Amino acid sequence: MTTPREWEFAGVRGAVTARIWPNGGARYVALLSHGYGEHLGRYRYAADALVRHGAVVCGPDHAGHGRSAGERVLVDDVDAWVADLRTVAESARLDHPGLPTVLIGHSMGGLIATRYAQRYGAELAALVLSGPVLGRWDALTELLKLDEMPDVPIDPSTLSRDPEVGRAYVEDPLVWHGPFKRPTVQALQDAIDLANEHGSLGALPTLWAHGEDDRLVPLAGTRAGIEAVRGDDLTERIYPGARHEILNETNRDEVLADITAFIDRALG
Template sequence: MKKQEGFLDSSDGKNKLHVTRWLPDQESLNVWVQLVHGMNEHMGRYEEFAAYLAEHGIAVMGHDCIGHGKTAASLEDRGWFGERQGHKFLVQDIRKVALYGKRIFPEAKHVILGHSMGSFMTRRYLAAYADGWKEKEPEAQSDQCGNPEAAHRKLGVEWQQEPDGVILSGTGNPPHELVRFGWGLANGFCIQKGTRDRSKTLYQMSIGTYNRQFAPVETDYDWLSRDRERVEKFLKDPYCDFIFTAGAYRDMFQTILEDQRAEKRGHFVKNIPYLIISGSDDPVGEGGKGIKRLVKRYEKAGVDDITCHLYPEARHEVLNEINRAEVYEDVLAWLQEKMGERT
């Protein structure tokens, strides 16, 4: 396996996306997986999972989203997407990395795996891309990942197809009214204190409630996993130790609202296989209730190839759970089955 790191220009015209790719030793590839991480984390936390897939002949690539990891230019930029509608840049960056991957792996099938925040951004991407990408094409640019020509220029206008498959990890389907309330509260903080304000009120209202069902707890992040070592590693990670800004919370709530509107109308990519992986004790998925509602919504909308694994007693990060070997095997089996069928 080979690991490579580099940078691509973000769609916001300001940031440099830190991109990591894990390449299997074999030259011929059948599929590559694009990772989109969750809030308060970075691509480095997916090392074990990515290495596992690479060992089985699957290439993996992902970037640190705006406001995260090595993409964030400073401590002040962590947990901040932009002054307004920053979530659109996160969604456009998914496409930029997808185009870049298409340039590197032109013959391989493309699967997007979005976790938590990344799952909601991925769902927004699938809705925005349902009728082809509507945004203005970015200008050609060079990158520092070994390809001086921008991927989309190399591919031209022919790259119009959707990904070949989608994996949603740690996703959810929260009540619409609750999300609207959260958006209004976050927007109020943005107006009163600015988009960079780090509100403990917003934190407590959102992820601050996730630990309640696991009391008594040892840390503020027991809800992530039953694996104590993984939770401690998260707490000690300097790239994970920050509170989201009011602007980022507003943009996250806006993304979820847009997801729900598009999915209820059936306006998203439906003709590809979906895999949903979640823990039965994941508060984001409401202990499985939100996941089941989401599956029903997808089925009603016309998704006819959907697989759902709800792991008993697992929490939010199933890729970091004590039964992660089982999860890895399930993901690999799905990739081998579904991507082997598509031509």
């Protein structure tokens, strides 16, 4: 596997750690946006597949996540994460001038990626959304009704049919295992509303991939969001029996083959 290197920059909310999986013969940049409570180090398998496909792969640990600074999982405006993601993209463009950028976002990272595409879509060649938090996420609505956030960790069995994925998640010290924080819950809801209101992604080639048995970010809620933002070029892949982390699922090679085939088409 390709060994990533880390670098640090001054983000909107403090120091942000980014990773890059180099590729001397790259033909495109794959910009990764990870999900809530986790970090980019959990994307090694996907990054390696993308490097073999011809990408230089990069992305940040969002502020308050992984190796980046900031109070854990706290944000008051998702667009602050969008701004940090764009800093990584701009660095990649300077290091690899002329290469097209494909943005890949998972779960909450899919919401961040959608907001990025709505604001800076002209800078992207394609967008891939894996189990994205879009449209309607009933868990947020229920949390906002409570006076206190419950200290209930994510059930690792909902991540993947592969029990090793859940075990590694539980034992990962860089993963947040505590409760949601109210400002973050509100910021996520506000970003969902903004994405819905902004509307179409226009001509940007977009792949939406989702596990049929996703109990963390249910398919029906996301579908409403996809309908709100879909543009002229949407490809949909729903994987029977798959849970939330399709990039870590038992059929992850099938998922990654679909993603790389979509990228080939988008890049022409």
